[in-house]
Amino acid sequence: MRDWDDSYANSAHIPGSDKLPAWWAERAAAYRARLKSFKPDIAYGPGERQRLDLILPDGDSKGLVVFVHGGYWMRFDKSSWTDLAEGARSHGWTVALPSYTLAPAARISEMTAEIAAAIASAAAQVSGPIRLAGHSAGGHLVTRVLCDDNRLEAAVYDRIAATLSISGLHDLRPLLRTRMNDTLGMSIDEATRESAALRLPRGQSPLTAWVGGNERPEFIRQAELMANIWTGFDVDTRLVVEAGHNHFTVVDGLKDPSSAITRCLVGLD
Template structure:
């Protein structure tokens, strides 16, 4: 019998991971203090956590990048990840970072709906093309925006020029066998509905699945699975297994304007 809890236990396999959340929050706060143009806590709904931050470039905006954080739909908020906007911001993009209601207060399907509203809200404030990125559970959420059940209105969806799912979860059915599902409260029907790999793509919007080469094998499998399946529907897909990175370091390159992951996100490769 496979140990599915261990398959998703990133922290247990990264030494010192218990210290990372405090470090992320401190790093993000220091970055916010240096920003010249920052619009915090813009409401996209009535819920307490239905808020997003906008990080603006120094000059004219080339368009909108939306980054959705992870945490297994149960942890964290936008405030821990502000510094990840720097790579895109330095290239002239406005970056939106939304928070969302966490499980168990919300089901995963509710969170998916919230992110669609958050993206639409940010898109109403920032003109131009849209690029989506998300990490872990956030990778799931941005990939769901590309599915055939039409979470976004056409005028928003049609502006999406690329999506980057970083260590994303695209088939949620194995999570039914984990202890975390006591909080997520998924059944098979919801797990299938929320699995992008089980949907048809809505169109041909390009998708990159990006994963660290030192991550748990399950995350590499999920990245390979999504890219493989949607390639069969003629979606331009690209799989990157980034050597040497674990589940937590794989997003660090988004802070660097010249990194491979930033260049992929912005279509500079």
């Protein structure tokens, strides 16, 4: 029988990964200290973690990028990822990074609603097109926003120019067979309902599923699945397997204005 815990165990297969969370936090804090235009902790709801940061470009804003962090819906917050805004910011985009309530305090369905609220709040403050990105669990959350049951008003949804799901999880049913579901508490009904790959898209907003070539095979399968299924609904989908990157390094290119992943995010490729 397949070991589903191992299928999703990124850290166990990346040497030195235990030191990464502290490094991410230090790197993000150093970046924030250098920012000229930074608006932290903007409330998008009443919850303690319902806060977002805005990173502004040096000149006029071309629009809004929203980046949603990962951590299996159980870990991290916006403060560890601020530096990932630099690529899009350098191209003139305002970047929003929301935190959201984590499990077990919230169900995944509630997190989906929170991210929709965060996007709507940021969109009310930044005009122009909206481009969504998320990593791992964050990739799941931004992709769910594109589904037929999403809670965004049409005026906001219609501004979404494209979505980038990085190492996203799009079929949650296998997670029912992992120990992490002791914390997530998903039933088969919720796992099915919250799986973007099992839902209809609301429209034809383009979607890119981006994944590292050195990731666990399950993450590559999840990316392939999402791109394949929504192609059948006439969504402009793209699959990118970036060679040489694991689950944690695959997002590093977002710091580089010239990287392929940044260019994809801001619509240059």
